[in-house]
Amino acid sequence: MVRLVLGHSRQLMAARGQLEQQHSIQAMIAEEVPLGQTLDAICLMLEDQLHGGLCSIMLADDEGRELRLVAGNSLPVGYREALGAVPIAAGMGACGSSAHDRDVVVCEDLENDPRWKGVRTLATREGLRACWSYPVIASDGRLLGTFATYYRRPARPDGTELEMTRQAVDLVALAVEREQDRRSLWESEQRYRSLFAYNPDAVFSLDLRGHFATANDHCSALTGFPVEQILGAHFSQFLQPDDLAHVQQKFEITAAGEPCCYELQIPHRDGKVRRLDITNLPIVIDERIQGVYGIAKDVTQRREHETRLRILERGVEASVNGVLIADAGEPDLPIIYANDAFQRMTGYTREEIIGRNCRFLQGAETDVAAVQQVRQQLARQCEVHVTLCNYRKDGAPFWNDLYIAPVRDEEGQVTHYVGIQHDISERKAYEARLAYHASHDALTGLANRALLEDRLVHDFELARRQGHLLAVLFVDLDEFKPINDSLGHAIGDQLLLGVSQRLSAAMRAGDTLARLGGDEFVVLLPDLHHDEQALQVAERLLALIARPYRVGEHELSLSCSIGIAVSSSEVSQPNELIQQADMAMYLAKQQGRNAYHWFTPEITHRLGDRVALRNELQEAIDVQAFELHYQPLIDRQGRVVGVEALLRWPNPIRGYVSPAQFIPLAEETGQIIPISEWVLSRACHDLRMLDEAGQGILNVAVNLSPLQFHRSSFLGNLRQTLAVTGLPAPKLSLELTEGVLMNDTESAIDTLHALRGMGVGVAIDDFGTGFSSLSYLKNLPIDTVKIDRSFVNEVTHSAEDAAIIQGIISMAHHLGLKVVAEGIEHEKQHDLLMTHGCDLFQGFYVARPMPLERLIEFLDATQPVSAGE
Ligand SMILES: Nc1nc2c(ncn2[C@@H]2O[C@@H]3COP(=O)(O)O[C@H]4[C@@H](O)[C@H](n5cnc6c(=O)[nH]c(N)nc65)O[C@@H]4COP(=O)(O)O[C@H]3[C@H]2O)c(=O)[nH]1
Known part of the structure; x- marks a missing residue:
């Protein structure tokens, strides 16, 4: 009985001891003592309960493939070290098999247990003979590992031992699960922390009233405020007033459980505005919304890029x-x-x-x-x-x-x-057109002077190299100017076109036909073998040009003069050939026109000066190097009543070139037109100046070139000049020679009437030298005749001339015309002319032609004293 009681109380003691041990282990688990210590304690606890048992714990890896020893300090060191990783498989010792079967495996004697086949020696060498292994299963059924009890003798567990072991296994499962839970909680916390801390965007959470509960560092970067200042603040403090309502609405939507995204601009502390892409997420814990998470992505730069890109794209598109x-x-x-x-x-x-x-x-x-x-x-x-x-x-x-x-x-x-x-x-x-115009004549489309010179240089060089001849034909139309002036430019242009077409048709490939302007054409004939070939072409051209032309209703005839020059060893510059051909053409003209003339060196001497003069004259025109002098005219009382404008050309080499020398040349070359226009406008302008200088408006007589008089634009230009200068028309008198009126009487008379209509005076210059008779004057609307100097010169010596003068004066007066005597050099001449009733007097006796400044002095000095007195 005593023994029974003793046995009982010993059992109770043992049970209490076990309970205490279990409690202390549960306390370790609750206090989160490191898992290894807890598992060691569990092993020790069971070893204490099972006599002779050596406990160990193995935990399965995450994949459930193998087991590793985590506790088992009582096992022999050699065995522990050799154990390593035990595969979870049937027949892999007690632990591998129990983990595989998820059941208790009892290996009573390792010496003959087939499940220890591979590892038997390992165990028995260390004196281990029996092993029972329990699978450790988590509450959710996962395999956590195994709990094994070894014995140094063959053994099998009884019911109590199994029960004690099961309790220990439960504790292991609890400890391991707790540890796993703690770990996963910690991991998830870390994850969340990483997401929060390392997020490149601003991440924050708001409580349900809209106050910041958390905020990562980026929130600070985004707003410019330190995180401490953000925490606890209401989100509205970081917004622009206009956005408050909108953001509040989004906040409320999320606080009601609905995530939302929107874009927002917030002011940074530095004053600049940041553009944010905001995502709001509800914070749901235990199915209750506890607040709002916010992720704010700074899209300021991206939006700027996008805007720039859009502008660029639009720019490219447009x-x-x-x-x-x-x-x-x-x-x-x-x-x-x-x-x-x-x-x-x-x-x-x-x-x-x-x-x-x-x-x-x-x-x-x-x-x-x-x-x-x-x-x-x-x-x-x-x-x-x-x-x-x-x-x-x-x-x-x-x-x-x-x-x-x-x-x-x-x-x-x-x-x-x-x-x-x-x-x-x-x-x-446009460039091609420009190039074309730079090298072609606008009217005819033929090569112009520039292109001609290019071709000339080319052909000249080629002929020299190949030993051929290059001929230059200078073609000038005869009497083209009168046609042009009388029938007008339109007809003249048509005629020129007709001529150019005929000439073009006569050219061969390689020849060049150019128009130099006006009625001058030049032909280059490269690749000739004999001089005669050039003559043949010239003859052909003469005949071609001479065929009648039909322009509108006009049937016109034309001829031309051709000068020919051919390259030779004496000609060193290609341009010389053009000059030579030009000179030869001049001789052809003098020969009576419709002819050609061959250039010879003698011509150079005869005509060289003329060509040079012509070129110099052109330069003078280009730079307006002329002067206008004035010769006074006095009336019978000796009062200066007018002046004659006389052109002067101060030539740097030749000195003052006489108009008598260059005016005829200018007439021939057409250069007279720009010269005359200059004279007319200058004279009108100077007379207005005289008026402004207090001299009153004198009459001014201006010599008119025939070419100018016949031009269709003459009257128009004259009207314009008078209008521009402001000279009253009656103060202007134009001097014409008789020849001018003889050529084309009808249209000339029309022009004279028009002049009279304008009030411009007309005087017949050099009267008496022409073929006209006085009687024809009566048909002309003119005012004055100027008796030629040659009569005045002789008036005191020749009774005949004196009689002519007397006749002219009385006849002129009879017709109501005034008479001017020019070239009066002596008092006697003046007096005689006075006696004969001459009205006005001009000549060196009165005054020589003088520049405007001298004229002003002259007028100051002589008025009102009569000249000659
Ligand atoms: N021996 C001598 N000569 C005197 C006397 N009084 C004047 N002269 C000269 O006689 C010429 C008179 O001009 P003209 O018969 O119209 O003859 C002018 C005129 O036909 C022409 N001319 C002059 N200026 C112009 C002009 O602007 N246009 C045009 N188309 N021809 C002009 O050139 C001709 C010559 O002009 P100039 O050499 O200036 O010669 C002027 C003048 O200087 C004198 O007492 N004795």
Whole structure:
């Protein structure tokens, strides 16, 4: 009985001891003592309960493939070290098998247990003979590991031992699970912390009233406020007033459980505005919304980029230049983009070209060298700028001013090529037109002087090298000017066109036909073998020109004079040939026209000076190097009543060249027209000056060239000159020679009537030298006759001349005309002319021609004293 009681109380003691041990282990678990210590304690506890048992714990890896020893300090060191990783599989000792079978495995004697086949020696060498292994299963059924009890003798557990072991296993499961839970909680906390701390965006949470509960460092960067200042603050403090309502609404939506995204601009502490992309998420804990998470992405730069990109894209789209982008990553550089201008320029739609290489724009006239240049530069990945002929879809060519540039990525690799093309067809056409006009005569389309000179140099050089002859024919139309002046420019132009067509038709390939202006043409005949060939051509041209012309209703006849010069060893400069031909032409004209003349060196001496004079005269015209002098006219009372304007040409080498010398030349060359216009406007202008200088408005007589008088623009120009200078028409008198009126009487009389209508006076100059009789004067609307100097000169010696003068004066008076005597050099002449009733007097006796300044002095000194007194 005592023994029974003793046994009982010992059992109770043991049970209490076990309970205490279990409690202390549970306390360890609750206090989160490191798992290893807890498991060691569990092993020790069971070893204490099972006599002779050596406990160990193995934990399964995450994949459930193998077991590793984590506790079992009582096991022999050699065994522990050799144990390593035990595969979870049937027949892998007690632990491998129980983990595999998820059941208790009892190996009573390891010596003959088939499940220890591979590892038997390992155990028995360390004196281990029995092993029972329990699987450790988590509450959710996962395999956590195994709990094994070893014995140094064959053994099998009884019911109590099994029960004690099961309790220990439960404690292991609890400890391991707790540890795992703690770990996963910690991990998830870490994860959350990482998401929060390392997030490149601002992450924050708000409580349900909208106050910041958490905020990462980026919130500070975004707002400029330290995190401490953000925490606890209401979100409204970081907004612009206008956005409050909107953001509040979004907040409420999220606080009601609905995530939302929106864009927002907030002011940074530095004053600049940041653009944010905001995501609001509800914070749901235990199915209750506890607050709002916010993620704010700073999209300020991205939006700026996007805006810039949009502007750029719009710019490219709207550009008037064609823009192409090709993919440099593909071997054939396919087009990946083309703007509208490209489509308009080429006629191709985007769909038709995307994916193709842009060589479809090339065609027959495309410059191969330019294409080659593009290829080379692209191969070098360099920019290239070329102008080349491209073709539109309809086949029409256009000039493409093309600029291609590579586009590189951050690493400097060329990813694309951008091509900008500019249709410069119009400019090219304009340039071609300009080039054409620079080298061609506008009226006839023939070569002009510039092109002629180019060809001349070329032909001259070629003839010299090949030992051939180059002939130059200078063709000048006879009597073209009168036709032009009388029938008008339109008819004149038609005639010139007709002439140029006939001449062109007579040219051979290689010949050059040029118009130098006016009625002058030049023919270059390169590649001649004999001089006669040039003569034959000249004869042919004479005959061609001489055939009648029909222009409108006019039947016209024309002839020409041709000068011929042929290259020879004496001619060193090509231009000499033109000058020689010009001189020869002049002789042909003198021969009676409709003729040709061959250049000989003697002509140079005869005509050289004339040519030089003509050139110098042209220079003088170009720079307006003339002067106008005035010779006073006095009336019978000796009062200065007018002046005659006389042209002076101060030549730097020749001194003052007499108008008698250069006016006839200017008449012949047509240079008289610009000269006369200058004289007329200068004279009117000077007389107005005189008036302004207090001299009153004197009459001024201006010599009129026949060519000027016959021009259709004459009256118009005159009216304009009077209007511009303000000289009253009656103060102007125009001096004409008789010859002028004889040529084309009808139209001349019309012009005279028009002049009278304007109030402009007309005087017949050099009267008495022409073939006209006084009687014809009565038909002319003129005011004055000027008795020629030759009569005045003789008036005191020759009774005959005196009689002529007397006759002229009385007849003129009879017709109501005034009479001026010019060239009076002596008092006697003056007196005699006075006696004969002459009205006005002009000559050295009165005053020599003088410049305007001297005239003013003269007038000051003489008025009102009579000249000659
Ligand atoms: N021996 C001598 N000569 C005198 C005397 N008084 C004047 N003269 C000169 O006689 C010429 C008179 O001009 P003209 O018969 O119209 O003859 C002018 C006129 O036909 C022409 N001429 C001059 N100026 C112009 C002009 O502006 N236009 C045109 N178309 N012809 C002009 O050139 C001619 C010569 O002009 P100039 O050499 O200036 O010569 C002037 C003048 O200097 C004198 O007492 N004795």
